[in-house]
Amino acid sequence: MGLGTSTFVSPFSTCSNVLSNPRVTQATCSGVWDAKASVCTIQVPLMLSPQCKQLGGVWIPVAPMPPRPTPPTTTMPGTTAPVTEIGTTLPPPTTPPPTTPPPTTPPPETPRPSTPAPTTTSPPTPPPAQTATTCACTMGSACPSSGMCGGCLANGVCTSAFSVAADCVVLNVGAKWCGK
Known part of the structure; x- marks a missing residue:
């Protein structure tokens, strides 16, 4: 059986070869125990260099990822806003066939109150x-x-x-x- 060390792994770095007193064992490991290497691997949200040095470990930052390529953009038919599709190539926009709007029916006329026409008594011809x-x-x-x-x-x-x-x-x- 080896020395029994801990390794702390975060999305941004790894802090390895951390010795503890008493030494970590399978029974005391709060992460995943590797029996062959006698290493307890513990996932943590964040491990910075000062924290790792304080624990006496070796701090290794995760290599920065290369910049992501710009995904292709296209304009959806009928809009002016670009839409981005990641990992797919969109077919060229097609013009939809013209649609005929349904016939419109004029609204029914509201009956107006009948007002008698003004009468003037003009003499007959x-x-x-x-x-x-x-x-x-x-x-x-x-x-x-x-x-x-x-x-x-x-x-x-x-x-x-x-x-x-x-x-x-x-x-x-x-x-x-x-x-x-």
């Missing part, structure tokens, strides 16, 4: 100039001896009570304006 037969009168204060009304004619009665066509036709249902 006077009828076209009357012919002799349509203005024939049989009686009335404005029916001359010729029998041709020159004012407002209603049911054959000619009157001069209305001076404008609008008054004649609005106030007398079925009347005709024969004035000039």
Whole structure:
């Protein structure tokens, strides 16, 4: 059986040949015991040179890793941000086929409250100039001896009570304006 030493291993360094008093044995090893080498290997999160020297061991830093190569970058279709894939080569971007958007249906119109159109009482348009037969009168204060009304004619009665066509036709249902 050998001297029984300890080796402390961290991700950054190794501290080996650490003697302890009493000597480390398989029964007292708090790590992995190597019976052939009589070495107890203990994993630790960090072992710095001053700590290793204080324990009387030999400090060996882990060789720095070479810089990592820059992975290839590509731009995903439809974006401007580069995307990095480690360990894979991306195929060249392809243009997706154009998509037709679904037809849009206009929203239903909201019924508006019905507002009656403003009404203005404008006089009806006077009828076209009357012919002799349509203005024939049989009686009335404005029916001359010729029998041709020159004012407002209603049911054959000619009157001069209305001076404008609008008054004649609005106030007398079925009347005709024969004035000039």
